Amino acid sequence: MPYDDTDLTPKLAEAARQVEICNACRYCEGYCAVFPAMFKERAFGAGDLTQLANLCHNCRGCYYACQYTEPHEFALNLPAALAEARHETWERFAWPAAPARLFQRSGVALATALVFGIAALFWAAAALAPASGDGFYAVLAHGTMVAIFLPAFLLPLVAICIGLRRYWTEVGGQRITLAHLRDAGRSAATMRNLAGGQGQGCNFEDEDRFTNARRHAHQAVMWGFLLCFASTASGTVLHYVFDMPAPYGLFSLPKLLGVPGGLLLTIGTAALVRLKIKADPALGAPALWGAEMAFVLLLGLTGLTGLMLYAATGTTFVAPLLAIHLGAVLTFFLSTPYSKMAHGFYRMAALIRDAQVKRG
Amino acid sequence: MTSDTRYDVIVVGGGNAALCAAIEAAEAGCRVILLESAPRAYRGGNSRHTRNFRCMHDGPLSVLTDSYGEDEYFDDLMRVVKGKTDEHLARLCIRRSEDCLPWMEAHGVRFQPSLSGTLSLSRTNAFFLGGGKALVNAYYRTAEDLGVTVLYDAEVTHLHADGNTVTGVDVAHGGETTTLHGTSVVVASGGFQADLDWLARAWGPSARNFLIRGTPYNRGVVLRDMLDQGAESVGDPTQCHAVAIDGRAPKFDGGIVTRLDCVPFSVVVNRDGQRFYDEGEDVWPKRYAIWGRLVAAQPDQVGYAIIDSKSLELFMPSVFPPIKADTIEGLAQQLGLPGRQLRDTIDAFNAACPADPEQRFHPTELDGLATDGLDPPKTNWARPITEPPFYGYALRPGVTFTYLGLKVDDTARVRSAAGPYTNLWAAGEIMAGSILGQGYLAGFGMTIGTVFGRIAGQEAAAHAL
Numbered sequence: 082m083p084y085d086d087t088d089l090t091p092k093l094a095e096a097a098r099q100v101e102i103c104n105a106c107r108y109c110e111g112y113c114a115v116f117p118a119m120f121k122e123r124a125f126g127a128g129d130l131t132q133l134a135n136l137c138h139n140c141r142g143c144y145y146a147c148q149y150t151e152p153h154e155f156a157l158n159l160p161a162a163l164a165e166a167r168h169e170t171w172e173r174f175a176w177p178a179a180p181a182r183l184f185q186r187s188g189v190a191l192a193t194a195l196v197f198g199i200a201a202l203f204w205a206a207a208a209l210a211p212a213s214g215d216g217f218y219a220v221l222a223h224g225t226m227v228a229i230f231l232p233a234f235l236l237p238l239v240a241i242c243i244g245l246r247r248y249w250t251e252v253g254g255q256r257i258t259l260a261h262l263r264d265a266g267r268s269a270a271t272m273r274n275l276a277g278g279q280g281q282g283c284n285f286e287d288e289d290r291f292t293n294a295r296r297h298a299h300q301a302v303m304w305g306f307l308l309c310f311a312s313t314a315s316g317t318v319l320h321y322v323f324d325m326p327a328p329y330g331l332f333s334l335p336k337l338l339g340v341p342g343g344l345l346l347t348i349g350t351a352a353l354v355r356l357k358i359k360a361d362p363a364l365g366a367p368a369l370w371g372a373e374m375a376f377v378l379l380l381g382l383t384g385l386t387g388l389m390l391y392a393a394t395g396t397t398f399v400a401p402l403l404a405i406h407l408g409a410v411l412t413f414f415l416s417t418p419y420s421k422m423a424h425g426f427y428r429m430a431a432l433i434r435d436a437q438v439k440r441g
Numbered sequence: 442m443t444s445d446t447r448y449d450v451i452v453v454g455g456g457n458a459a460l461c462a463a464i465e466a467a468e469a470g471c472r473v474i475l476l477e478s479a480p481r482a483y484r485g486g487n488s489r490h491t492r493n494f495r496c497m498h499d500g501p502l503s504v505l506t507d508s509y510g511e512d513e514y515f516d517d518l519m520r521v522v523k524g525k526t527d528e529h530l531a532r533l534c535i536r537r538s539e540d541c542l543p544w545m546e547a548h549g550v551r552f553q554p555s556l557s558g559t560l561s562l563s564r565t566n567a568f569f570l571g572g573g574k575a576l577v578n579a580y581y582r583t584a585e586d587l588g589v590t591v592l593y594d595a596e597v598t599h600l601h602a603d604g605n606t607v608t609g610v611d612v613a614h615g616g617e618t619t620t621l622h623g624t625s626v627v628v629a630s631g632g633f634q635a636d637l638d639w640l641a642r643a644w645g646p647s648a649r650n651f652l653i654r655g656t657p658y659n660r661g662v663v664l665r666d667m668l669d670q671g672a673e674s675v676g677d678p679t680q681c682h683a684v685a686i687d688g689r690a691p692k693f694d695g696g697i698v699t700r701l702d703c704v705p706f707s708v709v710v711n712r713d714g715q716r717f718y719d720e721g722e723d724v725w726p727k728r729y730a731i732w733g734r735l736v737a738a739q740p741d742q743v744g745y746a747i748i749d750s751k752s753l754e755l756f757m758p759s760v761f762p763p764i765k766a767d768t769i770e771g772l773a774q775q776l777g778l779p780g781r782q783l784r785d786t787i788d789a790f791n792a793a794c795p796a797d798p799e800q801r802f803h804p805t806e807l808d809g810l811a812t813d814g815l816d817p818p819k820t821n822w823a824r825p826i827t828e829p830p831f832y833g834y835a836l837r838p839g840v841t842f843t844y845l846g847l848k849v850d851d852t853a854r855v856r857s858a859a860g861p862y863t864n865l866w867a868a869g870e871i872m873a874g875s876i877l878g879q880g881y882l883a884g885f886g887m888t889i890g891t892v893f894g895r896i897a898g899q900e901a902a903a904h905a906l
């Protein structure tokens with residue numbers, strides 16, 4: 082029923098207020114997927130708003146183009162309203178909810194977790210020092226690594242799946258087909274929603290000037306991360322299937338994937354940090370700025386220490402670097418369902434849902 | 442105080458026309474200053490509220506489909522101005538619109554396909570991606586990159602003239618008034634619709650109840666100043682273009698979202714609960730402009746559109762939710778209307794509606810579903826208002842622009858009593874009355890501003906260099 086007040090949270094209600102103004106205006110239709118999705122509706126319930134909020138990539142095009150931003154009494158700031166709503170949905174869907182409230186809001190919490198993660202690895206290296214082994218395995222036995230990282234990988238994965246299920250139920254998602262995945266994959270791979278609708282990019286770097294800096298930086302981080310992940314996965318396969326344990330030479334699959342991946346991740350996160358400092362925090366969720374920054378730095382640290390570790394092969398730095406690197410990886414994995422990292426999963430879900438709606 | 446800096450071109454105003462002039466002059470190599478009376482956050486005048494411009498084209502061009510030739514464009518214009526135009530200037534403007542589109546793109550403007558709900562305009566009007574504020578932003582970027590000096594909070598209060606030459610421009614900025622000197626001057630400071638006193642003098646005291654759809658900064662200060670100094674005027678000084686908008690809109694700057702498209706599916710009554718005009722005379726895009734005047738002529742300058750739940754989703758969503766009630770009397774109470782009278786009006790209307798409306802009702806075309814024996818009649822879309830909940834919107838006149846302006850020739854040059862000014866040009870709303878004597882053609886305001894802004898900038902530069 083249009084215009085009936087559903088029981089929206091204050092943040093969703095604010096998003097609804099702004100979205101209803103946009104729906105009467107429509108000037109920003111061509112910027113991103115949010116507007117065409119919005120203009121299909123007349124009234125906005127929690128599920129609609131959750132979907133719109135997660136579809137928004139915070140490119141800010143619609144803020145600088147808007148004739149109703151403050152001091153106008155309509156006080157439009159759609160990127161901020163959707164960012165606030167988006168973060169709230171991640172906290173609401175997270176299982177369990179408490180760590181999400183912590184890691185999404187507090188950069189200090191993430192940094193503290195990192196210190197603990199690294200300390201844990203130093204302890205493991207000292208207390209569980211292997212009798213023999215090559216390369217890393219001279220510092221930490223393969224069995225010990227598996228014992229730490231298998232649960233640290235699988236448990237967060239379970240938590241993410243629970244969150245995504247809750248998301249899917251709230252937005253009314255249907256059965257997913259290959260075509261939906263293809264559409265969504267294409268949007269994510271090209272960061273279509275940071276392209277401004279016509280490839281001119283977004284308004285993150287210098288107010289209303291369009292640039293592709295954020296899109297490219299984010300691409301570097303995403304592909305860098307995926308390459309690093311593929312590198313680890315290929316190492317696992319080599320280890321178990323082909324009985325070829327680490328260390329690997331430069332022309333091995335893990336290194337061919339991992340070195341460029343680490344470089345992209347490091348450079349990309351550095352660029353994102355620079356952009357985040359330049360951009361106006363009031364067009365995002367200002368209270369979460371620190372936590373987001375901490376997450377980007379953690380990601381960058383993971384990439385950088387991975388590269389340093391490789392560079393240090395054969396030196397005495399391997400042991401401390403390995404502890405730092407694995408500590409960062411451990412913190413990253415464990416905090417994934419509750420940190421900014423969750424956005425990648427919800428974003429994919431939103432893109433898949435959008436593909437479903439578009440395909441009818 | 443006077444400023445020692447001498448500019449080649451001084452541009453007065455900060456909307457589309459001013460920016461086009463400033464960019465052209467700067468590209469020609471001039472030292473240009475642009476004086477915008479609004480603060481930076483509100484820069485761009487009414488141009489920041491626009492969504493498209495009307496463009497002639499031979500074949501598909503950018504986002505425009507098919508073709509739109511000079512004669513068809515001119516005929517469309519003649520239909521709305523009913524002969525009140527200067528054919529030479531109008532045709533010049535139409536012909537020049539074609540190469541404006543690529544020029545705009547080259548200077549940072551981006552276009553998007555016709556917005557959802559406006560498909561009928563995809564052939565004639567090119568929509569700005571992000572709307573007029575995005576266009577204005579792009580032009581400010583371009584102008585600044587070209588070295589144009591931009592002053593915000595800079596209201597021009599007076600142009601000094603010696604015979605038919607402008608010798609100085611007084612600008613109030615930062616608490617003091619400075620006289621700037623420029624070889625050429627372009628005025629592009631819009632109409633006077635934001636000066637309610639002037640509107641009230643021109644239209645009558647009821648104009649104080651009008652809402653102004655655009656910027657509060659277009660107060661016609663420069664227009665008044667030039668007319669007082671004997672510049673030739675054009676356009677009806679008493680008229681303004683007004684449409685019926687949501688009565689809850691802010692006094693200024695409500696812009697596009699406050700429009701209401703519900704009238705054809707409504708019964709519209711005045712403060713006393715009486716109908717006063719055929720709500721179904723024609724499709725809404727062809728009628729929305731007359732409803733501003735119709736409502737302006739009612740007591741307290743207010744009207745009320747009443748619909749029932751059948752019609753709620755037949756028009757573009759409104760920015761404010763409608764008032765809602767389960768009974769007509771309840772709705773009347775919430776809207777502050779006499780309940781008995783509204784009940785009688787609705788009953789009389791319902792009784793006059795055709796018996797089998799649902800099969801014949803067609804929201805997007807003239808369906809001929811007319812009342813029988815009602816005065817005034819409703820000649821299309823007459824379905825009884827019977828299904829609760831009932832919804833109501835207050836309507837008020839919203840002024841888009843005024844018609845009075847400076848008369849210009851085909852080089853955008855302003856005329857004084859003693860012949861053309863040697864160094865003064867005008868562009869945009871401030872001279873649009875030369876071409877748009879009455880009525881309005883969607884997207885033509887931005888076309889006039891772009892074409893004449895560019896001409897004024899080029900002419901001003903040629904004079905200065």
Ligand SMILES: Cc1cc2nc3c(=O)[nH]c(=O)nc-3n(C[C@H](O)[C@H](O)[C@H](O)COP(=O)(O)OP(=O)(O)OC[C@H]3O[C@@H](n4cnc5c(N)ncnc54)[C@H](O)[C@@H]3O)c2cc1C
Binds near residue numbers: 871
């Ligand atoms: C809600 C709305 C929607 C519209 N939609 C469209 C549309 O889609 N397409 C279309 O073609 N037209 C549209 N119009 C009409 C269009 O806005 C105008 O025709 C056009 O913007 C005029 O451009 P301009 O540059 O002459 O004036 P403006 O853009 O109004 O600029 C005038 C400038 O002068 C400044 N100024 C005023 N007085 C002074 C002074 N004394 N000193 C210094 N500066 C001063 C103002 O601050 C302002 O920046 C719309 C109008 C409104 C109100």
Ligand code: SF4
Binds near residue numbers: 102108147148149
């Ligand atoms: S952000 Fe502003 S300009 Fe864009 S659609 Fe919404 S109200 Fe319109």
Ligand code: SF4
Binds near residue numbers: 109112139
């Ligand atoms: S910030 Fe960008 S992605 Fe988000 S709604 Fe606005 S235009 Fe779309």
